[in-house]
Amino acid sequence: MDAGFTRYTAATGIPELKKAICDAFLRDHGVTWKPSEVTVSNGAKHCLHNVLVACCEPGDEVIIPTPYWVSYSALVELTGAKPVLVETREQDGFCLSAAQFRAAITPRTRMLMLNSPSNPTGGVYPVAALQALAEVAVEKDIIVLSDEIYDKLIYPGHEFRSFAALGEEVRKRTIIVNGVSKAYAMTGWRIGWTLAPENVSAAINKLQSQQTSNPCSVSQYAALAALNGPQECVAEMCQEFVKRRDYVCGRLKAIPGLSFAEPGGAFYVFFNVASYFGRPVGGGTPVTNATDFCTALLDRAHVALVAGDAFGAPGYVRLSFAASMESLVQGLDAIEKFLIGS
Numbered sequence: 001m002d003a004g005f006t007r008y009t010a011a012t013g014i015p016e017l018k019k020a021i022c023d024a025f026l027r028d029h030g031v032t033w034k035p036s037e038v039t040v041s042n043g044a045k046h047c048l049h050n051v052l053v054a055c056c057e058p059g060d061e062v063i064i065p066t067p068y069w070v071s072y073s074a075l076v077e078l079t080g081a082k083p084v085l086v087e088t089r090e091q092d093g094f095c096l097s098a099a100q101f102r103a104a105i106t107p108r109t110r111m112l113m114l115n116s117p118s119n120p121t122g123g124v125y126p127v128a129a130l131q132a133l134a135e136v137a138v139e140k141d142i143i144v145l146s147d148e149i150y151d152k153l154i155y156p157g158h159e160f161r162s163f164a165a166l167g168e169e170v171r172k173r174t175i176i177v178n179g180v181s182k183a184y185a186m187t188g189w190r191i192g193w194t195l196a197p198e199n200v201s202a203a204i205n206k207l208q209s210q211q212t213s214n215p216c217s218v219s220q221y222a223a224l225a226a227l228n229g230p231q232e233c234v235a236e237m238c239q240e241f242v243k244r245r246d247y248v249c250g251r252l253k254a255i256p257g258l259s260f261a262e263p264g265g266a267f268y269v270f271f272n273v274a275s276y277f278g279r280p281v282g283g284g285t286p287v288t289n290a291t292d293f294c295t296a297l298l299d300r301a302h303v304a305l306v307a308g309d310a311f312g313a314p315g316y317v318r319l320s321f322a323a324s325m326e327s328l329v330q331g332l333d334a335i336e337k338f339l340i341g342s
């Protein structure tokens, strides 16, 4: 701000930031993108909206594995396209199989939306599972929109592979969304980016220049500092999250009637609470669904979780461990008392 970077910038981002994004992608994932394939926007959510508006039209179908991040289906609907929800299972780590993907494809299928590591499940697709999906995408010529916003939050025993790193034929059909919100805990700065083949980028750029112009100039310079600065803080944050994940999972495992797939990335545990339905948890009236469950937990135990219905997975609730250890201890004590005392 002192240097005067407070005016309009190029509508789709300053060249220095586009270069830093390309450099970081090459460093982290071994794939070269050109600055002309980058659009910088107001957060990853804005990127997802841009991509969908640029690529989809009424009548198109977009395949979304459930549980999905809450905005996915609404963002698809905003374009007039139809979200095609495909259920994945806890016992499969909430991963969509190639067979499920293939079975969901119709002549109207335009795109598959993928999110690994996932919000809300914390699931990380194994590389072989991604490769199997990629083969189908290439064979059927379907765009894959890969939301990689949690790529830096990967826990021991799990490996992150960018969808764009699965081969040149795959990359031609891949659109990557990422940003500074999670890796650098810069949620409020509102900077995200899209990496897409040049024809898609050109369409997104036209759209953004009419709709919003540039993302905040100051935030772009902050994002540049994050990407070009020392990266040790990211690994330190991830190590801290491992401790929190282990603590939260350990506590939840000790509560009878809950089940979950241990998160391999991101900062969520998505656990099944259906065995408590029909029971008067927390000493109140019986709860019949996840929304009731969360309301009762908030009212009586003062803990806020998000009901799985919002993610297309009734029966589940999402706990975020992006909170201090102190809050997590307090919250889990309260959840335990609420459920075991009932």
Ligand SMILES: Cc1ncc(COP(=O)(O)O)c(C=O)c1O
Pocket: 042, 043, 044, 045, 046, 069, 115, 118, 119, 147, 149, 179, 180, 181, 187, 190, 191, 192
């Ligand atoms: C899977 C996923 N994609 C995108 C976003 C949006 O990120 P941003 O805050 O950069 O818009 C989030 C935020 O929670 C998310 O969980």
